Amino acid sequence: MKIAQFSAFGKPDEVIRCVDVDDVGAPGPDEAVIDVLAFPINPADLLTIEGRYALRPPLPARLGAECVGRVIARGRDVRGLVEGDLVIPLDRDNWVQRKKVKAAQLVKVPSNVDPLQLAMLKVNPPTAHLMMTKYVKLQPGEWLIQDAANSGVGHCLIQIAKAAGIRSVNVVRRDGLADELKALGGDVVAVDGPDLGERVRAATNGAAIRLAIDAVGGEQIVRLGDCLTEEAVIVNYGLLSGENPQLTGHQTVFKRLWLTGFWLMPTLQRMAPAEIQEMYAMLAGRIAGGSLRVPVEATYPIEQIAQAVAQANAYRRTGKVLVTPNGPLG
Amino acid sequence: MKIAQFSAFGKPDEVIRCVDVDDVGAPGPDEAVIDVLAFPINPADLLTIEGRYALRPPLPARLGAECVGRVIARGRDVRGLVEGDLVIPLDRDNWVQRKKVKAAQLVKVPSNVDPLQLAMLKVNPPTAHLMMTKYVKLQPGEWLIQDAANSGVGHCLIQIAKAAGIRSVNVVRRDGLADELKALGGDVVAVDGPDLGERVRAATNGAAIRLAIDAVGGEQIVRLGDCLTEEAVIVNYGLLSGENPQLTGHQTVFKRLWLTGFWLMPTLQRMAPAEIQEMYAMLAGRIAGGSLRVPVEATYPIEQIAQAVAQANAYRRTGKVLVTPNGPLG
Numbered sequence: 130m131k132i133a134q135f136s137a138f139g140k141p142d143e144v145i146r147c148v149d150v151d152d153v154g155a156p157g158p159d160e161a162v163i164d165v166l167a168f169p170i171n172p173a174d175l176l177t178i179e180g181r182y183a184l185r186p187p188l189p190a191r192l193g194a195e196c197v198g199r200v201i202a203r204g205r206d207v208r209g210l211v212e213g214d215l216v217i218p219l220d221r222d223n224w225v226q227r228k229k230v231k232a233a234q235l236v237k238v239p240s241n242v243d244p245l246q247l248a249m250l251k252v253n254p255p256t257a258h259l260m261m262t263k264y265v266k267l268q269p270g271e272w273l274i275q276d277a278a279n280s281g282v283g284h285c286l287i288q289i290a291k292a293a294g295i296r297s298v299n300v301v302r303r304d305g306l307a308d309e310l311k312a313l314g315g316d317v318v319a320v321d322g323p324d325l326g327e328r329v330r331a332a333t334n335g336a337a338i339r340l341a342i343d344a345v346g347g348e349q350i351v352r353l354g355d356c357l358t359e360e361a362v363i364v365n366y367g368l369l370s371g372e373n374p375q376l377t378g379h380q381t382v383f384k385r386l387w388l389t390g391f392w393l394m395p396t397l398q399r400m401a402p403a404e405i406q407e408m409y410a411m412l413a414g415r416i417a418g419g420s421l422r423v424p425v426e427a428t429y430p431i432e433q434i435a436q437a438v439a440q441a442n443a444y445r446r447t448g449k450v451l452v453t454p455n456g457p458l459g
Numbered sequence: 460m461k462i463a464q465f466s467a468f469g470k471p472d473e474v475i476r477c478v479d480v481d482d483v484g485a486p487g488p489d490e491a492v493i494d495v496l497a498f499p500i501n502p503a504d505l506l507t508i509e510g511r512y513a514l515r516p517p518l519p520a521r522l523g524a525e526c527v528g529r530v531i532a533r534g535r536d537v538r539g540l541v542e543g544d545l546v547i548p549l550d551r552d553n554w555v556q557r558k559k560v561k562a563a564q565l566v567k568v569p570s571n572v573d574p575l576q577l578a579m580l581k582v583n584p585p586t587a588h589l590m591m592t593k594y595v596k597l598q599p600g601e602w603l604i605q606d607a608a609n610s611g612v613g614h615c616l617i618q619i620a621k622a623a624g625i626r627s628v629n630v631v632r633r634d635g636l637a638d639e640l641k642a643l644g645g646d647v648v649a650v651d652g653p654d655l656g657e658r659v660r661a662a663t664n665g666a667a668i669r670l671a672i673d674a675v676g677g678e679q680i681v682r683l684g685d686c687l688t689e690e691a692v693i694v695n696y697g698l699l700s701g702e703n704p705q706l707t708g709h710q711t712v713f714k715r716l717w718l719t720g721f722w723l724m725p726t727l728q729r730m731a732p733a734e735i736q737e738m739y740a741m742l743a744g745r746i747a748g749g750s751l752r753v754p755v756e757a758t759y760p761i762e763q764i765a766q767a768v769a770q771a772n773a774y775r776r777t778g779k780v781l782v783t784p785n786g787p788l789g
Contacts, residue, residue, distance in 0.1 A: 183709065183712070183713040346708055346711075348703075351703065365708070365711040365712060366712060367708075367712075368708035368712075373678075373681065373705040373706060373707055373708070374705060374706050374707075374708060374711050375703040375704060375705035375706075376703060376704050376705075376718065377703055377704075378676055378695070378697075378698035378703070378704060378720075379513065380720075381676075381695040381704050381718065381719060381720030382513075382695060382696060382697075382698075382720035382721065382722050383513040383720075383722060384720075385719055385720050385721070385722065385725075386719065386720075387717060387718070387719045388706065388711065388717070388718040388719070389711060389715055389716065389717045389718070390708075390710075390711030390712035390713075390714075390715050390716075391712065391715070392712050392713060392715065395715075
């Protein structure tokens with residue numbers, strides 16, 4: 130079987146390789162074996178290859194935060210899963226053709242849904258859902274604001290907010306995205322700039338915005354802070370600017386804003402298994418119902434992992450890049 | 460009677476004046492008249508004169524966040540106060556010889572305590588007390604860390620933490636302060652530097668520090684963050700560096716630190732009157748008992764307000780500068 134791995138930290142498309150390894154063998158009593166149907170290439174994967182992610186694995190290393198797979202064998206003690214079921218694994222190292230997983234680490238997902246979308250279910254949708262719900266209890270009709278609104282998480286957040294009746298201000302860094310983001314359900318789309326606060330107040334009739342979601346860092350957070358009401362929360366989950374997340378002294382003391390960050394992994398680790406299953410069932414239901422969808426730009430076979438990674442690392446993509454390691458889907 | 464006022468924003472000792480105004484007259488039914496015995500010159504007063512504080516008063520303006528006064532007359536409906544009582548007013552504009560105040564805005568304080576210390580009771584002690592207790596429920600034996608440890612709030616925090624059994628790491632920007640801060644009750648005194656985190660871990664045996672108090676801003680907060688455990692809170696209350704409070708992306712996402720700010724005024728406005736009285740009674744009791752004391756560097760008559768302000772604005776003071784507008788005390 131084939132897997133993607135890297136033996137040195139470096140430029141992702143230069144160090145990632147598709148290599149042959151031994152098959153996974155038969156499942157233990159509490160395990161299942163799955164064929165990986167598709168996995169996306171996420172920013173965190175690219176950071177991991179560059180050695181800039183919080184997790185710096187020993188080399189050579191497999192990687193991949195998420196995938197969707199089909200159960201092809203299961204151990205005698207496994208309940209609730211049968212051969213043919215589609216699943217998403219909660220563990221890592223998903224850039225493989227096949228893997229053996231503890232059944233407790235598998236979340237069953239509907240079989241009647243586009244598997245490319247299911248391959249992107251594990252990370253971005255719950256990231257958007259949890260950032261929207263965990264810090265501030267927004268009421269229907271209230272506003273949130275996010276930057277990097279054209280990212281994978283950004284698209285999910287627009288759609289998840291819309292479904293909850295929460296209105297969204299979506300900050301982007303270039304013109305030409307308003308139609309697409311409004312079609313997804315975004316209420317306001319604003320190009321970033323020094324007068325962002327004024328424009329957002331005008332566009333929202335001066336609404337008191339209590340939650341901001343940021344993936345840029347640096348002074349972008351100050352400009353988001355200008356849009357917020359006193360004691361609002363800013364949740365940072367990325368650092369596209371490469372600069373330290375920051376607030377002004379006026380924003381910390383006189384507005385008493387809160388700045389913190391979100392990371393999915395420890396959040397999931399603290400949730401009960403039933404709670405995790407329920408959340409993913411809800412989000413998979415949104416995908417099935419058509420109210421949650423992430424655009425796909427390209428799919429590649431695993432043999433072309435380097436090209437796939439290069440495309441995923443390019444600026445101005447129109448959607449996610451995925452790999453289908455067991456052949457094209459659908 | 461004499462008051463201090465300024466008619467233009469500018470360099471504090473150049474624009475502040477002692478001027479004569481009409482006396483306050485007799486108290487209304489729910490008012491008291493007090494002679495101001497002493498008021499301190501605080502950083503927020505200097506910022507107000509410079510026009511850099513959140514409150515930018517119309518000019519010419521009185522100012523002064525705090526004082527201690529003696530009741531010299533009271534209206535017929537005033538209960539719980541008699542002539543001769545010492546009080547601290549919760550309202551502003553305290554740089555005056557005499558003022559008329561709603562009795563509900565007066566907190567009675569003990570008469571057997573150094574009035575210079577009582578003049579500094581309103582702002583710094585509750586700022587330290589509330590920052591220590593409002594965000595994280597520290598247990599006796601736990602640690603907190605603060606910078607600007609040699610400031611007025613810093614001195615209060617050391618003593619209030621000590622009294623609560625909380626251990627303190629006190630970060631300063633120059634050598635030579637350790638003996639003084641340890642004598643106040645500080646457990647560790649550390650001079651700031653790039654390896655602050657390492658030195659603090661060594662000095663605390665790797666204690667999990669959950670609360671940091673910052674008055675510096677900028678990258679000082681990143682270095683405090685290096686000393687903290689995951690999901691710790693950093694409370695900013697000043698901006699001595701003049702630079703934006705900031706965290707690294709690692710600290711927001713992977714450590715999930717929280718950064719916010721504290722401002723006494725809105726915090727008091729949300730407390731019940733009885734809760735405020737109780738807090739000040741507790742803190743005044745600490746002053747009376749000798750466990751809470753702020754060093755005094757100099758006192759001036761109100762006619763020399765400009766010299767007093769100049770000295771308060773100087774670097775490397777050894778204590779607070781106060782004014783005794785009705786003549787020297789004690």
